[in-house]
Structure formats: structure tokens, C-alpha cells
Amino acid sequence: MEGAQWDTLLPFFVAGFVSFAVFYLSNILWLRPEKIRNKLRSQGIKGPSPSLLYGNILDMRRIVKEEKETQKGGSRHVSASYTSALFPYFITWRKEYGPIFMYSTGSIQLLHVSHPDIVKEISLCKSLDLGRPSYIQKERGALFGRGIIASNGAVWAHQRKIIAPEFFMDKVKHMVDLIVEATIPFLESWESLLESEGGTREIVVDEDLRSFSADVISRASFGSSYAKGEEIFFRLRQLQKAMSKSSILIGIPGLRGKYNERKEVEGPSLFLSSSFFPTERGEGGSAVGGPRPATFPGRRPVWWCRRCHARRWPAGTREEKAEQGIGFSINPAASRLHSQGNRGQKRWRRRRRCLPCLRRGPPDRIDGESSDPSRGKLTMVIRETLRLYPPAALLVREAFQDMKLGGIYIPKGITLSVLISVLHHDPEFWEPDADEFNPERFAHGISSACKSAHAYIPFGIGIRTCAGQNFAMLELKIVLSLLLSKFSFSPSPKYIHSPAFRLTVEPEFGVPLIVKKL
Template structure:
């Protein structure tokens, strides 16, 4: 009898192991392979994936080879070749439309302009943000407006978009000026103390400045009050960038690796800090001006959800705005200063415009509107160095884009930098800094206007683009009015992908008073 029971348990154990093996084989290989086969039948090719890892091993190999041959330092704007060399290689091998895999995630690389236009025009909730943003990037984005889909996203957009309308943003210009003036004073002191020319790592300063602006504009407090939140968000961003190629490997984010443990700890700390800010606001709600935080509180109260769900809603969207509202703008300002430092004629031209428009006064909404040259400089900066590298979408249901059927679960990557520097679209000088191309607006800057997408495409276009453009004009105009600048000999040009594209070794400029 005892032997019979042991045999039964052994048989059950073996059955469970076999069942799990079949389940995982189906989940990790057969299911993704069916999606790939549907794409292959439509003539879409790509590198052959391996079990569990997809094409990650090949991506690492190509990237490692490229890194060994790369010489950091030379300022080459066509940096996508070094940051994502495997996409360059596969585009050369398979054309503008190809597929590849990271773990169990199936990706469709789309740089075909007709399909990009289809994505822009697609209105249905069937095409949304990738689910891996909530899973793999959850500690940074959660289910906030950047990563959410369907009715939840529509509700968030309805709350957040009005707070970044042009009329609202114009009312924030004085606040932006007030935040920038201390930066100018600190640079003046630095220049004076170093004998008339100061060497400044400007990206660090601009990140703090942009954080102060978004704190004051949206959350009713200065950067010093939210400093701990920003420092932890930055730490999460850096930790996540270390495992960019590992998204899609099943279960990897649950492993207690040193990096994952750090991310989990930071996520809890960020949530606690944001809830403290929310608690203070709820106490002082009757005396506070209407801002984004207040709109989020009122929006979640009107939805009638429970306290835990309400807290998640507020925390996730605060994280999204804290991150997107300061990180991307600071990086855009950093690259703008680099390009003006490299192109002194445009620096002189932009400064002359600021002096003519402002006449020695601090900028206001009317002055900002008249800064055409500075607008062109910013637009060209966002063409060459867009903060985001990809427009990311997922087919939440099977759907058609043009003549292509996209199976449910397939992710779409539109490489922004590839479109922004395509010679066939922008001309022979596509890899060069030439703001003049925007002299007659975006529609005349290139052959196909929908190839210029620094703020995304379609219904999911960045809600804060008005805020970003105005802040960039205010900050750059004030810097230009006080300082001239050039690249420091210490600067080493090496754009790096850390969820945004930023200078790997910092941005060192030599700064002196006008």
C-alpha cells in the first residue's frame, strides 16, 4: 500500500512537472512563434530568435562590437548608429519593416512613413501603450498617463491636459523666470570666482531647475520640497537603464538581484514621499490654488474609487508628471546649449533676437511668442536629439495598419531618430544642425511633416508639449541674455540611452558673461 501511494505521488509530481513544462513552452515559444508566423506570411522578416531570450544575445553581441570600435569624443549627431547598432544592422538586412524579440516580447520595427501615418490616424483603444511599460517600468510609470490604456487613460488625459493648455502655460511664465534667476546668479558667481570663465556641468543644473519649475507649476512647492522624490526617481531611471535589453525575459523582474532590490526599495520610498505631499495638500486644500495636484485629487474623488485605488491613481500620475515634466525638458535644454556652443553664429543670432525682443527686460508671454529664431533652434534640437527614442505601441487586439495585419500582443516601435535624420526626408544635411529648415514652420521643414514627431504621434501626443516649449524658450532666452558659452575641452560626446537620450559623461561648457 505504501509503495502504491509513493508511486501515485511520483506520478502526480511528474504530471505537474510535465504540465508546467508544456505551459511554459507554449507561453514562451509556441504563442510568440504563432505571432511571428502571421507576420512572416505577410512578407515581414527579421533575425531568428532563440528560446527564452529572443534576440537579446545577438543585440548584446552587435552592441559590444560597436562599442569596441567606437571612439567617444567626436561630435557626430547621427548617434543612433552607436546607441542602437542592431536596429541599424537589421534595417539594412530586412528593410524599414522588420520584427525581432526581447524575451517573450514580439516587436515590429516600423520606419515606413505610410505605416507611421496610419499609427498617427488610428483612434481606437485597440492600439495602446505596451503592457511592459506597466510591468517592466512599473516602479517609474505605474498605471499613470504615460503607460495606461483605454478608459483609464482617457480619464487621466481629461484631467491632466487642461492643466497644460496654452492659456494655463502662459500664466506660468513668471514662475519659470523666478525659478531660473537663482541659476543665473549661481553661474555669475561661478564665472567671477574662476576669473571670468567658468567651467560648468550644465545638465546637472538644468535638471534641478526643471524639477523646480514642475514642482512649483504642478504641485505647489519648490524643488527643495520635492528634492527627495526627484533624486529617487532619477535613481530608479538609472537602475532601469542597466537592464534595458532584458525586458521581456519572463520572471526576471521578480528575481532578487541587487538592481531589482534597489528598485523595489526606491519604489516604496517614492510612494511614501508622494503620499506625504498628498496628505499635506488634503489638509490645506481650501487655501491652495488650483494646480495639477489639486485636479488629480478632485478627479479621483469624483470617480468614487476606494482609498487604495485612489492612492495608486494619484501616486502613478504624480510619478509620470514628476519624471516627464522635468527630465525630458532638462535634457532638451542641455542639447540645445551644446548645439549653440558648437554653432556660435546661431548663438549670436539667437542672442540678438532675445536682446531685440526683450530689450533687457524679463521675458513675458508676448516676448516668448516673438522668439522665432529661438523656436527654430529648439525645433532643430528636438529633431537631432529627441528625448524619447521611440514611439511605442501594442496591438491590444488584432488590427490592420494599412495592408498589414498586426496580431494581438505584438509591440510596435517607431524609431523617432531614424525618421528625424532620414536623408530622403530631410535632405543631404539631415545629420547637420540647421535651424533654418524650420524658418517656414514644421510643414515646410521636410518632405513629409508627419516624420517630425519629438512629442509622439496621434491621440497619445505628449500632453505637456506646450509647457515644455515655453519653458525651453524662457530658460534659454535668459541664459543667452547673460552668458556666452562654448564646449569645454573636457566634454566627451557620447549620447547614451537611459530611458531618455542624455550625455553619458555630462555636458561641460565654458561659460562667461556677455
């Protein structure tokens, strides 16, 4: 009798489960996103029509394919900005819907913003209800862990409170000797390489500069060296490339990257190697004859004991320290600066006008505002390069609560997306020569270079501005000045201008340059 009752009730249980599953999926894929889109449509904000499962991903792929075919046919001029090559759908939609429009990738709803007034409102917002999108932790957790790049709320506020002071200018200035110490073997390796080739050789500079930047970060943050963590940085690089291949699939349930769960390539746990973390007396640094400042982006800075000449590690697990350190290691700003750009002869001639003043050695002022005007050209060149080719392509923020920005009601769950290169190349704010390499535009600082200071955001904006930008600028100034004091550079005929998006923007085939010893 009981079996007969079960046979009678089973179809009802199955039907109920199926109904619940259908409702749950429809709510995630359509009802909830459509509710958000309706709130934006009521304010006059439009955008391309999304499909049920993929959102606008199929349209994005189609537009990218069409753009590649157009470029192959040679019927369109290659822009100085990488936007047309990497994100042509933003250009297409911006022309059709204006500077503010909505689109979606799977179940994730995004509001594209390319107007400095709205960007200014984002920068002025200090609420923790506006933070990094939650999908970054879900989709990029294997790479970023629980570090400051992916965290939000009180956790992020605590991490920022600890990390930011370690990169204030007064502390960064004390890292000059450390960076120079890392630069010397780098220069010597190039000198020995060129001597064996008669003084001139083609070098793929971005790979070497990426290794150099990792070495500087290892010394400054971990008190170690790139040589001890070479395998770690190599695997992180492989993980970064693997994740970038499936980046467009973000937001589609069940289609996360196969590397997300740290199976084939490990993330933060790689830093737990005892050979990389110095624990014994005198290990992991240069000479152990005196105090050496070593900053670690974790709970507290590492300090050097004057009495026993040994580094003391602060409280907290090594995994927590590693997750913080990864954010400072996967995006070496020095390699990105040298890695971008159109290698046209005209642009190189304009750059070389600034070189004689740089061959005198490292800048005497870290902030770039020297009493000697010629020394300020180094800062101008760096700023202009970061304007033309910002390594970070997108600035994204998610609204965790309903809020209002720039007169626009932002519903909870919407992700704000700012394409940095569009702001950096907008003639409305940068004059008609916005696509030209012109460092002189920064002769009187950023505020006078463009009509809106919020149209220049290579290091982000607001309370989440990159904490390590002072360190990155210092590293750039030192390595550039020392390289230009030893070598001259000219474009290689093998260079192919093909920007690629690998979580940051970089040259797809590297940057080969003809390097000559002076």
C-alpha cells in the first residue's frame, strides 16, 4: 500500500522539483536581470537587446570578428588606441546609444559609462556599498585569492588601512637603493649579451622587463628575489593567460574557467615555498650587515632586527600574505610601459627628443617636479605613455545597494564599467591631437593637460585608487633613466602591433627592439 502511495506521489515530487529548477534558472537568467534593465530604461538608458543565456556575448564576438576581417582587408586605419582592436563593440554601441548604455554578459548586468562627470561621481563616492564586482572573487579567485584586488567592505577597508601607508611617498623614497640594486644585474646581463653580439642585438624587452619588475617586487615585498620565485611567477603568468582566454564567458552559470579551482596552475599557495620566504638569518636579501627596509603588503610591514640582523615576519598565515602579494606581482608597470605603442618613426623621433636629459642618471626628485625642467620630462613621458596605452583597460564597480550617481539611479546588482582608453583618447578633453604622442601636454601637471582631471585614470580613481602607484612610478623612473644611460633603442622590423587583453592590455607577440650599447 505504501509503495502504491509512493508511486502516486513521485510524479508530483518530480514535477515540483522541475518547476522549482525552472523558476530558479529563469529568475537568475531573465527575471532579475530584466527587473534591473527596466529600472535603467525608465531613466532613458538604452542598450543592445540581450539573449536569454549569453546576454550580449554573441553580439560582442560577432563585432570583434567583423573588426578583425576589416583590419585584414586594410580598409580601415589602425587607431592609436587599442579600443578598436580589443573592444570594438563599445565603439559601436557608443555611437548608437551614447556615452551611457547598458549591456550584459550572461546574468551580469553592466552600465557602460564614458562621461567624466559620472566618473567623477564614482571617484567621490566613499561608500563601501560601491566596490569590486563579486564575480571577480568567483571567477578570478584562483589568481587573486582574498587580497585587496578582489575584497570588499570591512575586509577591504582593513587591508587598505594596512597596505596604503607602506606605499606613501615618504616610505617609497627609501626604496631607491633597493630598486637600483635590482637594476644593476639586469643592466649587466644586457651588457654582456650585447658584448657577445658586437654591441647591437635585438631583444624582446617586455619579457626581460617583466622579470625585472618581479624581482623588484620580490625584494621590496617579500625580502627575497626573482631567482628564488621564478617558477612561482612563471605559473602565475600561465594562470593569467589561461583565465584571459575565457574572460568573455563571465556571468554564464556553469561555464567558469577550468583553472578557477587551482587544479593545473596554483595561485597564492605557490608563494608558500620555503625557498621564497626567507626565514633564516641573512636569507632572502643582499648583505646582512645592517638594517634594510622591507615592505610587505600584509597585516604589518616586515621589519629588520638591528640586533640579530634577521627579518621578522608579522602575524597571519603565509597564504594571507601571498594573496596580498599577488596583486602587486601580476601587473609589472615597467614592462607595460615599454610594451605598448605604435612603433612609427615619427613617434620615436619625438620620444628621442626627451632622451638626452634622461641619460644623466636617476631623477633627483621622486615626485617628478624637479627644479631642473629637463628632469621633469621623464615624468611627462611616463604619463603620456600611460595615457595612450593604459595597462588596465576597464574600471569596474558593483553597486551592493541602491544608490544615485550623477543624477542616475543605480539599482542594486548593476556593475558600472568605465573603458579607460575611451576617456584617455577623447578629443573633447585632450584637444584634437588626442591620438598623438605629446609628453609636453603634461608640462604643467595633469590638471592642465586635459579639461577634466577625471579623464585621466591610469591608476584608477577614488578610494580604490591603486595603492602601489607611487612605487610603480619610482620603479619606472629609475629603470628608464638607467637604461637610457647605457643603451639606445630603435624599433625592430619584426615588431607586430597587436594588442591583447590578458586581464591587462599587453602586446600579443612581445616587443622586439634593436638595443645598442652606448
